[in-house]
Amino acid sequence: MINNISIYIHIPFCIKKCNYCNFYSVPYKSNLVNNYISCLKKEIENFSPSDEYCVNTIYFGGGTPSLLSFHHLFKIITAIKNEFTIAENPEVTLEANPVNITKTNAKNWKICGINRISLGAQSFNNSELEILGRLHSEKEIxxxxxxxxxxxxxxxSMDLMYGIPFQSMKTWTSSLKEAIKLEPKHISSYCLTLEKGTYLSDKKDEYSFPDENMQSKMYEQMITVLEKNKFYQYEISNFSKKGFESKHNLNYWKGGEYLGFGASAHSFYKMKRINNFSDINKYIEELAHKNPPIEKSKQISHREFISDKIVLGLRLNKGISISEFRNKHNFDIEKEYKDVLKKFFESGYLTKQNDKLKLTSKALFVSNSILSDFV
Ligand code: SF4
Structure with a gap:
């Protein structure tokens, strides 16, 4: 049997650190980028995929993958094509920063087979973009x-952010409406969280942040505005036009297997969770010594697999199928999670419709604390 698998490629370079970001990234320096891309190619070539897999999604995430030259991107795509069996129409996504969008880049991406762009817009308000430390203006989006x-x-696809300092319901609604006018096929939207070590977290006393009540209202407003404009919510933070859901992310949320290449990339493959070294120098050093750049690798138990699959699956608006867990994974959710289900049915956070368990709309904004009970 042939199984679909996703490939994630991490490009950890940014021109400048955004004020809210704690993702692993380093400044763009051409020598380092050249070296990194050669190592990435090596890592892909050293991996021997078993022939029961077919790659149906490839995702370039970062960092800022749109900084890569045609030559670098082509090198990586070619290495993937040479090593793996690729599905007929794979979804190939590149995360892009509006400042890197030129006609030449866009044409080159098409030649490389990129057929989906995830654009980090974040806001259509210039003051908010400045507070976030983004390099682009509204006009550039x-x-x-x-x-x-x-x-x-x-x-x-467009990323938007709410919960930004000094953001009001008016500016948030206006960002949503401007995004809709540009007719993207997909919108992902996350609430700004203050991560330790970021500029905004260090300077938090100098800014006024929307409180939790306002953030929850902004979340509701987003659902209302997007649904009115025929974007349907298929995951807690993701909306799309029909047929344009992110296949790559759906694979994660459905508990599918994926391979991550690059510094700080993660994989889930043959019931193992594998983490690469985050530090780019360590990553390069390991590959230079012909070692796999793996920091941690853990075989997970059936029980861990099931609880991960429940937690991820409940993020989806379709919810999870009780019978699928019983028949495919020999796991009786209703018996094993009897008390947790009772608690959330009673509090109105979870519903059961026929065979499906789903979070209710009331649960969506506070989903993380609910889902943690299934771990
Ligand atoms: S461009 Fe993206 S990865 Fe880079 S610092 Fe900004 S938010 Fe983080």
Whole structure:
């Protein structure tokens, strides 16, 4: 039997650190990038995939993958094609920063087979963009989308952020509406969280943040505005036009297998969770010594697999199928999680509709604390 698998490629370079970001990234330096791309190619070539797998999604995430030159991107895509069996129409996503969108880049991405762009727009308000430390203005988002659509792909996803200091319901609604006007196929939206060590966290006393009550109202407003405009919510933070859900992320949420290449990339493969070294120098050093750049590898138990699959599956609006767990995984959710289910049915956070368990709309904004009870 052939199984689908996803590939994630981590590109940990950014021109400048955004004020809210704690993802692993380092400044872009051409020598380091050259070295890193050669190591990435090596890592892909050293992996021997078993022939029961077929790659149906490839995702370039970061960092800022749109900083890569054509030559670098092509090198990686070619290495993947040479090593793996690729599905007929794979979804190939590149995360892009509006400042890197030029006609030449967009044309090159198309040549490389990129057929989905995830654009880090975040906000259509210049003061908010400045507070976030983004390098682009509102104006650059409009031209970016125009260029991507004309020279690369119509399949554009946009990231938006709420909970930004000094953001009001009015500016949030306006960002949503401006995004909709540009007709993306997909919108992902996350609430700003203050991560330790970030600029905004260090300077938090100098800013006024929307409180939790306001954040929850912003979340509700987002659902209302997007649904009115025929974006359907298929995951807690993700909305799409019909047929344009992120196949790559759906694979994660359904508990599917994936391979991550690059510094700080993670994999889930043959019931093992594998983490690469985050530090780029350590990653390069290990590959230079012909070692796999793996920091941790853990075989997970059937029980861990099941609880991960429940937690991830409940993020989806479709919920999870009780019978699928029983028949496919020999696991009786209703028996094993009897007390947890009772608690959340009673509090109105969870519903059971026929065979499906789903979070209720009331639970969506506070989902993390609910889902942790299934671990
Ligand atoms: S948010 Fe994106 S562009 Fe900004 S520092 Fe983080 S990874 Fe880089």
């Amino acid at each position: 409009y031209s970016a989308v125009e260029i991507i659509k004309e020279y690369c792909t119509e399949n554009v």
